[in-house]
Structures are given as C-alpha cells and as structure tokens.
Amino acid sequence: MPKPTVQPRIAILGAGPIGLEAALYARALDYPVTVYESGQPAEQVNRWGHVAMFTPFGQNCTTLGLETLLRENPKREFPGDRAGVTGREWRESYLLPLAESPRLKDCLQLQTTVLTIGRTGWRKTDAADTGKPLPPFRLLVRTAQGQERFDTADVILDCTGNYPRPNWAGDAGIPAAGEIASRPQVSYWVDDVLASKKPHYAGKSIILIGGGYSAATTMVNLAALAEEQQSTWVIWLTHADRGGGPLPRVPSDPWKERDKLAAKANNLACRCDGNLEYHPQTHVEELISHGPDKGFRVAGKVLGKPMSWEVDRVIANVGYRADLTICQELRVSEPAGQFATSEPGYYILGMKSHGRKSGFLLAEGFEQIRRTFAAVSGQKTLDLYTRKAA
Ligand SMILES: Cc1cc2nc3c(=O)[nH]c(=O)nc-3n(C[C@H](O)[C@H](O)[C@H](O)COP(=O)(O)OP(=O)(O)OC[C@H]3O[C@@H](n4cnc5c(N)ncnc54)[C@H](O)[C@@H]3O)c2cc1C
Incomplete structure (x- = not known):
C-alpha cells in the first residue's frame, strides 16, 4: 500500500520502556511524534530499580534500539544478551541512553503530564456512525511550571503503565x-x-x-x-x-x-x-x-x-490497575490484554494493556508496537524488528 502523503501526528503518553520504543519506531517511519512524560524517562523502572529482572538483557531491548545506540557510538558496550540485570542496570545501560539519543531527545517533553483527552468539537455521546471522519484528538497537557495548554494529535499511543495505581488490599x-x-x-x-x-x-x-x-x-x-x-x-x-x-x-x-x-x-x-x-x-x-x-x-x-x-x-503487593481518567471522554474501556480500543486511533500499549492482569512482559509490548504501526501505516507486514542489530 502506498504511504499516505500526510503523516498522522502521533502522541505517545509516557516515556517508559514501551513509550520510548514506540517513539523510536515512529521516528524510523518519519511520523511526527511527541512523547509526553510526567516525570523522567523510565521513571517507574527507577522505582523498582533494585529488583533483578526475570528476563535477560537481550530480551529487554529491541534491534531498533540497539542499532540506534550503536550507530551513535559504535564502541558503546551493553550487558551480554543473556546477562541478568536489575531494573536500574537496564535503565542506565539502555533506556536512558535511548531517551538521550538525538533520535528521540527532540520529541520528548519531560515533566509534562497529559491530564485528559477528548476530540475537538466532539462528545462521547455524539453519534459515531455519521460516516464523517472523526476530528483529531485534543490533549490537555500540564507542564512542570504548572501551565496548561492544548495539543492536537491524530493517533494516541497510551503507554502510561499501571505501576502508580495499586489495587486495594481488601x-x-x-x-x-x-x-x-x-x-x-x-x-x-x-x-x-x-x-x-x-x-x-x-x-x-x-x-x-x-x-x-x-x-x-x-x-x-x-x-x-x-x-x-x-x-x-x-x-x-x-x-x-x-x-x-x-x-x-x-x-x-x-x-x-x-x-x-x-x-x-x-x-x-x-x-x-x-x-x-x-x-x-x-x-x-x-x-x-x-x-x-x-x-x-x-x-x-x-x-x-x-x-x-x-x-x-x-x-x-496486590497488583495494579489502569487509570482510565485520561481517556474517560473517549470510547475506551478497561483493557484486559488487548491493545486496540473501541476508539479509532487510540491504542493502549505496554503494562497498561493488561489492566488488572499481571504477567505483562516486554516482548509482548514490542509485538504490540509492531502491530500498532502496521495498522497505523496500513502496511500489514511492516516489521522493523526483523533486522539484526550491528
Ligand atoms: C518489579 C517489576 C519487575 C518486572 N520485571 C520484568 C522483567 O523481568 N521482564 C519483563 O519483560 N517485564 C518485567 N516487568 C513488567 C514490565 O516490563 C515493566 O513494568 C515495564 O516498566 C512496563 O513498561 P511500560 O512502558 O508499559 O510502563 P511504565 O514503565 O510504568 O512507564 C509508564 C510511563 O508513563 C509515565 N506516565 C504515567 N502517566 C502519565 C501521564 N498522564 N502523562 C505523561 N506521562 C505519564 C510514567 O511516569 C512512566 O514513565 C516488571 C515489572 C515490575 C513492576
């Protein structure tokens, strides 16, 4: 399928591991992309940074990420593919360098929280089947200085995770x-x-x-x-x-x-x-x-x-759940493993896509990214992860 001439504007919510990888994918396809992160890159990983990860280093990275970092510095060294790492070691050796890389740095807006999202001039109760294209998403965003503004996007990748929203112990x-x-x-x-x-x-x-x-x-x-x-x-x-x-x-x-x-x-x-x-x-x-x-x-x-x-x-330690206040003015229901939602153009990727279910692993998140961009680009077989890192 030929590439559309006007590329959709992509808003990625959260610069955790999945938000960063999704941003890299979007940049590789030349999409205009903005990543909003309420704290610092991989903020939540830092909170559990002392924990030894189940999956070895090689499973926690993508070829696209490794390639990007090696292109910038061919002498950069990483832990071995099979090396066990803690969350902090992974963050410092891979996630933070990615966030700092010229490929991503310009599109990251740190300490910037997405408060809520609607569609310009449209309400959830409006009929959805008029055949007219839906208006773009309208994001209410708050900066570190407490200033609020509206941004616009055509596609939302909600990668805001679950970690700050624990379940109840009762x-x-x-x-x-x-x-x-x-x-x-x-x-x-x-x-x-x-x-x-x-x-x-x-x-x-x-x-x-x-x-x-x-x-x-x-x-x-x-x-x-x-x-x-x-x-x-x-x-x-x-x-x-x-x-x-x-x-x-x-x-x-x-x-x-x-x-x-x-x-x-x-x-x-x-x-x-x-x-x-x-x-x-x-x-x-x-x-x-x-x-x-x-x-x-x-x-x-x-x-x-x-x-x-x-x-x-x-x-x-009773698990976590998705916070849906961001998208309560859209047709998005509580996720339980699926990444596409009933709201066209709104995808929930990463840990949040599991909702209250535990067991999310990064490999699943990378596959969600691949499938999301295949859908957004209209190229069913698109897969930027098949290439091997240098
Ligand atoms: C203790 C622990 C160990 C784990 N070990 C493994 C493992 O070994 N292997 C494995 O594959 N997986 C593991 N996981 C699961 C999973 O890979 C991680 O939780 C991973 O961090 C999920 O990435 P994420 O990007 O989906 O979410 P997160 O890492 O939670 O990132 C979400 C980001 O969104 C930001 N954010 C939130 N709300 C907003 C907002 N409104 N506006 C802007 N930004 C916002 C947050 O600050 C954060 O940076 C582990 C999880 C935990 C908790």
Missing part, C-alpha cells in the same frame, strides 16, 4: 475497612527493604499482603532482612492456598529467574521458620493505620476464622 477488589484513610501509610510498592528502605523495616513487625511475583520478591528480601536483624518479624498473608506455597510454578518456565523466585518464596512459606508466619486463604477485612509511624491494626478471616494483628508496617 477482598473483592474494594478497599478493606479503614484502608482508604490508611493508604498514605501503607506501602503498595516493591520497596528496597535491604538498602534504601532498610531503616524503615529493620527490627519491625511487618505484614506483607499478596501472593504474586512482586510479593514474592518482597518476601525473599524481608526474609534476608529478618536473618540479619533478628527482631524483624514478618507475617505473610495470601488469598491462595496451592499447597506447596502461594506462587504458581510454571512447568518448564522459560524464565528461570522467575521460577527460582517462586521456588524460594514457596520454600519460605512452607518452612515458616525463624521469624516468619505464613497465612494462606486470608481475606483482609480491616486495615487501620494508627497514624504516621504509629503502626496498624489488620484484621480478616484466615481459613474462614477471624484473626487480627497489631504491626508496625504494612506492605500490600
């Missing part, structure tokens, strides 16, 4: 009693309990809620902390009871680091030795903070029986 997806008021005191993140957050957790009684890989990472690190500082006491609460520990073991898991983490965390749960308690089949019903640094009361049902605890700290 049952049924809703908050536990008291959790709304206690939210500022609870940590919903994968805290670096062995380094920057060590003074906050060492020697404390801690409840950890959650049974996924983030909770497993926190558990393994808390167990190491408890080994080092014997007065630390950890109580792990999970919904699941698989027998053999809370984490699923993926048969022949292609990501060995993920399987090792699951095995370690399950082992800790089953042994329950030292200063660790594990309570499966637990539903948290009450989560009350007594004030900043004054501890918590947590209550719920364990195997159907009421139980409560008084502890110093609560960590709730």
Whole structure:
C-alpha cells in the first residue's frame, strides 16, 4: 500500500520502556511524534530499580534500539544478551541512553503530564456512525511550571503503565475497612527493604499482603532482612492456598529467574521458620493505620476464622490497575490484554494493556508496537524488528 502523503501526528503518553520504543519506531517511519512524560524517562523502572529482572538483557531491548545506540557510538558496550540485570542496570545501560539519543531527545517533553483527552468539537455521546471522519484528538497537557495548554494529535499511543495505581488490599477488589484513610501509610510498592528502605523495616513487625511475583520478591528480601536483624518479624498473608506455597510454578518456565523466585518464596512459606508466619486463604477485612509511624491494626478471616494483628508496617503487593481518567471522554474501556480500543486511533500499549492482569512482559509490548504501526501505516507486514542489530 502506498504511504499516505500526510503523516498522522502521533502522541505517545509516557516515556517508559514501551513509550520510548514506540517513539523510536515512529521516528524510523518519519511520523511526527511527541512523547509526553510526567516525570523522567523510565521513571517507574527507577522505582523498582533494585529488583533483578526475570528476563535477560537481550530480551529487554529491541534491534531498533540497539542499532540506534550503536550507530551513535559504535564502541558503546551493553550487558551480554543473556546477562541478568536489575531494573536500574537496564535503565542506565539502555533506556536512558535511548531517551538521550538525538533520535528521540527532540520529541520528548519531560515533566509534562497529559491530564485528559477528548476530540475537538466532539462528545462521547455524539453519534459515531455519521460516516464523517472523526476530528483529531485534543490533549490537555500540564507542564512542570504548572501551565496548561492544548495539543492536537491524530493517533494516541497510551503507554502510561499501571505501576502508580495499586489495587486495594481488601477482598473483592474494594478497599478493606479503614484502608482508604490508611493508604498514605501503607506501602503498595516493591520497596528496597535491604538498602534504601532498610531503616524503615529493620527490627519491625511487618505484614506483607499478596501472593504474586512482586510479593514474592518482597518476601525473599524481608526474609534476608529478618536473618540479619533478628527482631524483624514478618507475617505473610495470601488469598491462595496451592499447597506447596502461594506462587504458581510454571512447568518448564522459560524464565528461570522467575521460577527460582517462586521456588524460594514457596520454600519460605512452607518452612515458616525463624521469624516468619505464613497465612494462606486470608481475606483482609480491616486495615487501620494508627497514624504516621504509629503502626496498624489488620484484621480478616484466615481459613474462614477471624484473626487480627497489631504491626508496625504494612506492605500490600496486590497488583495494579489502569487509570482510565485520561481517556474517560473517549470510547475506551478497561483493557484486559488487548491493545486496540473501541476508539479509532487510540491504542493502549505496554503494562497498561493488561489492566488488572499481571504477567505483562516486554516482548509482548514490542509485538504490540509492531502491530500498532502496521495498522497505523496500513502496511500489514511492516516489521522493523526483523533486522539484526550491528
Ligand atoms: C518489579 C517489576 C519487575 C518486572 N520485571 C520484568 C522483567 O523481568 N521482564 C519483563 O519483560 N517485564 C518485567 N516487568 C513488567 C514490565 O516490563 C515493566 O513494568 C515495564 O516498566 C512496563 O513498561 P511500560 O512502558 O508499559 O510502563 P511504565 O514503565 O510504568 O512507564 C509508564 C510511563 O508513563 C509515565 N506516565 C504515567 N502517566 C502519565 C501521564 N498522564 N502523562 C505523561 N506521562 C505519564 C510514567 O511516569 C512512566 O514513565 C516488571 C515489572 C515490575 C513492576
């Protein structure tokens, strides 16, 4: 199909790993592109930067990205394809250089938040089937200086991730009693309990809620902390009871680091030795903070029986969800794995495309980018990732 003469203006929301890769793809195709990032490039990766990634370095990059960096500096060195890296090592060796590269630098607007998006002169309630082309997207944007302005785009790639929007620790997806008021005191993140957050957790009684890989990472690190500082006491609460520990073991898991983490965390749960308690089949019903640094009361049902605890700290690694306030004036519903939406020209890529489902991996995001640009360009077989990096 011949290239359209007027290229669509592309707005990319978020300069996380997927936003940066999407911007690179757009630049390679000569599309006019603007990337809006509310913080710094790969801001969220930096928050969990101490975590060892499941996937080796080579799986966390694209040929397009490596090619771009090598073209600029043929002597640049990267970790090996099979090297295990932490989030921070990946960010520093690959994502930040990409954001700094002349290819992307000019199109990045840092510390610039997209507040909400509509369509010029159009409302969600307007009939969509008039046959007329839809007007362009209208973005309300706020700069670091607090100034607001409107920008226009024809295609939106929403790569804003999920990490800052944690789920609730209560049952049924809703908050536990008291959790709304206690939210500022609870940590919903994968805290670096062995380094920057060590003074906050060492020697404390801690409840950890959650049974996924983030909770497993926190558990393994808390167990190491408890080994080092014997007065630390950890109580792990999970919904699941698989027998053999809370984490699923993926048969022949292609990501060995993920399987090792699951095995370690399950082992800790089953042994329950030292200063660790594990309570499966637990539903948290009450989560009350007594004030900043004054501890918590947590209550719920364990195997159907009421139980409560008084502890110093609560960590709730209970997953994340998509924030849809940006696109609430468009026909976009909560994503659950799909990247195209009911709003023509609006795509949700990356971690956010999974909505509340965990398990997003970068390889899926790179494939979403490829398919999105194949759709936008009208060239079904377009694939800029088939080339090998130099
Ligand atoms: C602890 C942890 C470990 C992981 N390990 C792996 C792994 O080993 N392998 C793997 O493949 N995947 C892994 N993932 C999953 C996934 O690859 C990462 O979460 C990845 O960072 C997702 O990239 P993203 O670009 O979709 O979202 P994010 O990294 O969350 O980036 C979103 C960006 O959008 C910005 N933003 C948000 N809202 C706005 C707005 N309104 N306006 C402008 N900017 C905005 C944010 O500041 C951020 O920079 C891991 C995830 C976590 C949490």
